[in-house]
Amino acid sequence: MTLTDTNSWTGIREVLLRRIHNRIWQPGELIPHEADLAEEFGCARTTVNRALRDLAESGLVIRKRRAGTRVAINPPQRATLTIPIIREEVESLGRSYRHSVLERNLRALPPMLHGAFQVSLSEDVLFLKTLHFSDERPYAFEERHINLDAAPDARDLAFNEISANEWLVHNAPYTHGDLSFFAVNADETLCRKLDATTGMALFAMERITWAGEMPITHVRLIFAPGYRMRTEI
Amino acid sequence: MTLTDTNSWTGIREVLLRRIHNRIWQPGELIPHEADLAEEFGCARTTVNRALRDLAESGLVIRKRRAGTRVAINPPQRATLTIPIIREEVESLGRSYRHSVLERNLRALPPMLHGAFQVSLSEDVLFLKTLHFSDERPYAFEERHINLDAAPDARDLAFNEISANEWLVHNAPYTHGDLSFFAVNADETLCRKLDATTGMALFAMERITWAGEMPITHVRLIFAPGYRMRTEI
DNA sequence: CACATTAATATGTGCATGCATATTATCTTA
DNA sequence: TAAGATAATATGCATGCACATATTAATGTG
Known part of the structure; x- marks a missing residue:
């Protein structure tokens, strides 16, 4: 006892x-x-x-x-997931972290996100494709839309030094967001980026965050083969 | 304000x-x-x-x-996932739930789980394969090992009426567990069970639970194509 | 009898106070 | 000066009390 x-x-x-x-x-x-x-x-x-x-x-x-x-009749099984900044996740495993911005441009908000972002934005959004590396091996591929109304300073940043992931956490704190996890098949381009073979099942996460009514960013992260998201309950 | x-x-x-x-x-x-x-x-x-x-x-x-x-310097993004009993998850979407036990037998603890279960078990474990349906369409495929030391009553249950998932929640509460999420490619047998095409990426979850030092169950759930696990943050 | 009103009650929360405990800063002492 | 003892301090927690609030049960009324 x-x-x-x-x-x-x-x-x-x-x-x-x-x-x-x-x-x-x-x-x-x-x-x-x-x-x-x-x-x-x-x-x-x-x-x-x-x-x-x-x-x-x-x-x-x-x-x-x-x-x-x-x-409780059937205690819901609650699990708390901690979703760290990718750099910290990699470094906490004792690996070296690096990221590379593959694409960066302004574009109209894609129709897919019109519903999610709910409000009509006054201007273009910043679109980024980033590849995250762990010990020089691909770790995760990121596609991101940033609402420049919510984070105007992002317009002048290349995100080569600090990743958008990390910069936003520090500079555009959100009040709430939606998060979802799912599986995708690797297509041709993903394969080349993530060292996968075509059709391989990859773990993916999608997240939209808001500060009050203002949408901040939409991000879709696709992890390299073998990734597991773990937690204790 | x-x-x-x-x-x-x-x-x-x-x-x-x-x-x-x-x-x-x-x-x-x-x-x-x-x-x-x-x-x-x-x-x-x-x-x-x-x-x-x-x-x-x-x-x-x-x-x-x-x-x-x-x-906090970088507020960790914490998300609380609620993992419901599958029946409740399905019924909360307004669908009808049904499950079917595909296989049920006693077997030695598979080597894969020796490490996870940590202790050497005195006897065989109960192995179950279950298919969960939502509106008569496959929803998730479950493979489960139950430690009969932790839940001796399970030996005499067929789990046709109440699923092992639900029975265990009610009859063998756990104190802690490990949970992980990942993606798998559908193989031949999975395809037939889950209405998927070969190679399709499927969302999967694996969970091991203990009551104190005693392992209770290991379960691997593979969801039908299109499944998303969602939460708000 | 149906419906609104009122009372009873278990949890939710706030306050003032005191002590416990972890951690930092400071002071001794060899 | 370096190492160890000591004091100071911010959070952590327990207590007794009072009142707020949600919900149920009882009661009154047309």
Whole structure:
């Protein structure tokens, strides 16, 4: 038995967790309310509240005012993905990072993004194709649209020194965004860029970010063969 | 300007967020400490603490005792993925769900999983191949190993009524796990099962879960063509 | 009986205070 | 001067209390 340090909120959380795991409280069942638990553990209600709040955040219990706290019927499996700046991801693996801008121009917003960007933009967007390298081997291929209304300084930057990925994180913080993951087959051009063979399945990610109502950037990243996105749950 | 409801912790969080977004506090910069902010907002230190704790959780600020709170240099982009039970995912899209167990037998733990499962198991594991359908069209193909030490009741279940996916969530809660996402090419057998053409890129997920030291299950899910995993950030 | 009103109740949050703990800065001392 | 002891300080956490708010149950009313 681990030292439970009851009357610390983490300790109480562990006790509650064990009861849920051991089915002392069945899924769907109402558990005692804060005041009772506080008395049982001999601590303040605030402390129990903290523990329960944490369990609710991770989806294990459902809390409603007046209705009480009940064990979740099917705890949704939540996974927190950390999506780092590519340079940092590569360097954290002990590899050297480099990137190369393959294409850079102004163009009208592609129709595909009209819906996603929602607002009609007053001017062209900056389009970039970038290849990211890990130890001089292709790591990921990036296609990006930048809304110059949201990041006007980007117009004068070549993004040869600092990648658009990193520059935007530092200079155009977003408030929210959409993120999706999927698989694509490598076409001819992707193959040449990513050292893949034609048709190979590649892991891809697409992201659109906004600062309030203003769309900032759309990016599509396609990773070299063998890439896995990992996390712990 | 939105109503800021200062002296509520969420209101204070919004104000702090705006200051970070507007670069009033530069990345890397030390921000005033809790007591000062509490005085500025005319609230208790606890309330400021709650707001700062929340910002720290989302990775926007870094907090260290004595050292103070500083704005993160490159806020890691954290995304929370909710991985639902497949039946619920399908039904939430308004489709009908069905699954079919294609194969079910006991076998020795495959060498591939010896490392992952870490401990040597005393007996065989239960192996299952399941196909999940959405509106009678293939949705995902599942290969699963279940440790019968962790879930002995599984030995007598056919998993025709309730899928192993769902049964395990209800009957063998895990404490932690590893999760990864990647892309695979459809091979001959996958094609037949998932209505794909040979070589098509498919989105896949692999997951191993433990209850404490005890491995529970390994599962590999391969989704039908076109699948996207989405989230908001 | 249907519907609106009111009361009861469990969680949500704020406050003032005190102490714990990690980390940095400062002061000793060999 | 370098290494170790000590003080200072910002966050972390627990407590007791009060009030806010959402939701359910009970009650009243046409």
